[in-house]
Amino acid sequence: MDKNFLWGGATASYQCEGAWNVDEKQESMWDHYLHLQELENGDIASDHYHRYEEDIRMMKEGGQTSYRFSLSWPRIIKNREGEVNQKGLDFYHKIIDTCHKYDIEPFVTLYHWDLPQYWEETGGWLNLDVCQAFEHFSEVCFKEFSDKIKFWTTFNEPKWFIVNGYFIGNYPPGLQNVQKTMIAAYHVMYASALSVRAFRAGNYPGQIGVVHSYTPVNGVNDSIETKIAMRYADNYCNNWILDTAAKGEFPIDLVAKLSESYDVSFMEEEHLSIIKQNTVDFIGLNYYARTLVKPYTTGETQLIFNHTGKKGESKVVIKGWFEQVKDPNSEFTAWDTEIYPKGLEDGLIEAYERYQLPIFVTENGVGVREDVTVDCVNDDYRISFMNDHINAIMNAQDAGCDIRGYYTWSPFDLYSWKNGCEKRYGLVAVDFDNNQIRKPKKSYYWFKEIIESQAKL
Numbered sequence: 001m002d003k004n005f006l007w008g009g010a011t012a013s014y015q016c017e018g019a020w021n022v023d024e025k026q027e028s029m030w031d032h033y034l035h036l037q038e039l040e041n042g043d044i045a046s047d048h049y050h051r052y053e054e055d056i057r058m059m060k061e062g063g064q065t066s067y068r069f070s071l072s073w074p075r076i077i078k079n080r081e082g083e084v085n086q087k088g089l090d091f092y093h094k095i096i097d098t099c100h101k102y103d104i105e106p107f108v109t110l111y112h113w114d115l116p117q118y119w120e121e122t123g124g125w126l127n128l129d130v131c132q133a134f135e136h137f138s139e140v141c142f143k144e145f146s147d148k149i150k151f152w153t154t155f156n157e158p159k160w161f162i163v164n165g166y167f168i169g170n171y172p173p174g175l176q177n178v179q180k181t182m183i184a185a186y187h188v189m190y191a192s193a194l195s196v197r198a199f200r201a202g203n204y205p206g207q208i209g210v211v212h213s214y215t216p217v218n219g220v221n222d223s224i225e226t227k228i229a230m231r232y233a234d235n236y237c238n239n240w241i242l243d244t245a246a247k248g249e250f251p252i253d254l255v256a257k258l259s260e261s262y263d264v265s266f267m268e269e270e271h272l273s274i275i276k277q278n279t280v281d282f283i284g285l286n287y288y289a290r291t292l293v294k295p296y297t298t299g300e301t302q303l304i305f306n307h308t309g310k311k312g313e314s315k316v317v318i319k320g321w322f323e324q325v326k327d328p329n330s331e332f333t334a335w336d337t338e339i340y341p342k343g344l345e346d347g348l349i350e351a352y353e354r355y356q357l358p359i360f361v362t363e364n365g366v367g368v369r370e371d372v373t374v375d376c377v378n379d380d381y382r383i384s385f386m387n388d389h390i391n392a393i394m395n396a397q398d399a400g401c402d403i404r405g406y407y408t409w410s411p412f413d414l415y416s417w418k419n420g421c422e423k424r425y426g427l428v429a430v431d432f433d434n435n436q437i438r439k440p441k442k443s444y445y446w447f448k449e450i451i452e453s454q455a456k457l
């Protein structure tokens with residue numbers, strides 16, 4: 001690996017900070033939704049708000065060279081008028097300064113799903129005004145932090161929060177409406193371009209990208225029908241984010257297909273030209289698994305997401321488009337995620353060929369139930385998972401891809417959206433029931449050795 005290759009872990013404000021109503025932080029759509037539904041929430045999470053120093057120090061002691069985290073919009077902006085909360089800015093200055101103190105490169109996400117509830121109340125991502133509000137929030141952050149930050153990203157995983165929030169309905173705002181899914185998706189990609197435009201206009205140092213939940217698509221066979229299903233799946237899973245952010249255009253065949261049944265008049269020339277002119281400098285790919293598809297044959301659209309950790313619950317069928325299938329030869333986690341490192345290698349090669357932009361693997365990890373009361377969690381499964389995925393990255397680099405970093409999800413245990421805290425990804429165990437005690441797992445030491453051995457090459 002190149003000497004400048006970044007090795008680290010990724011988190012999201014809502015999933016780790018806690019302190020949900022401290023220091024004038026406003027309510028986010030997730031606070032509101034989970035409180036209303038009386039579900040396990042991130043009110044305290046890993047209490048990173050108060051323990052960030054310890055967490056970042058442990059990253060350093062674990063050999064890591066970068067920390068990917070998100071800025072909470074409702075912590076920084078107080079209201080729809082755009083008033084800034086100095087205490088919110090101060091908190092992120094402390095995070096960033098602590099990173100620099102430990103020689104850790106901060107890698108910033110502007111939006112990791114915690115929309116201020118005061119915007120959700122006006123329609124959230126269905127409201128075009130929210131795009132301008134996001135541009136304002138971005139500008140506040142660029143002005144405040146850009147002398148300390150080299151790597152920015154606009155959105156984390158547009159596909160995941162839009163599809164879950166507007167199509168499946170298992171995330172806030174809990175809608176199941178295709179027309180609204182399209183509008184929200186479009187607004188998010190437009191907002192991302194506005195943020196890139198503000199970044200360029202301010203001539204800030206550093207680079208800006210977007211982060212995508214990448215699921216490279218494979219087919220069950222080589223038939224024409226399967227190839228068509230694969231194209232539908234690729235448009236649905238990947239292209240509307242990556243093509244739009246990296247090439248400045250929505251996939252033409254996707255728009256044509258959707259316009260047969262839905263109203264696409266919200267796509268205005270002025271927005272499209274802003275999207276066209278404001279593409280990203282790099283792409284961040286979060287990789288957990290691929291999507292294996294067969295042609296759609298029969299039945300209604302069905303999207304079931306496994307939040308219980310009981311194997312076999314999930315299902316993805318998009319009527320007329322494709323059906324996701326499970327490879328009988330693969331291993332799956334209790335939450336139905338396929339373990340398939342080869343998908344990362346193939347996917348990186350495909351993405352690099354297609355976009356010719358530097359790539360960061362911005363998330364990769366495995367979620368499991370673990371007993372964290374022991375001295376050191378023996379997570380050999382995580383070691384083997386990470387090892388195979390890091391090898392996949394090396395293979396892709398050998399094939400000529402420009403890959404600049406690897407972030408595991410996550411450097412320490414966090415709250416997992418709708419799954420609660422029992423689905424653990426961390427290299428450091430957090431005992432949520434016992435004073436938030438942190439203890440490195442076996443994988444933490446293993447990762448340190450990998451990073452150090454790479455640095456010696």
Ligand code: BGP
Binds near residue numbers: 012160423
């Ligand atoms: C990604 C998100 C993260 C994180 C991770 C694990 O999609 O960017 O926020 O949560 O997946 O997912 P989960 O917590 O649902 O298992």
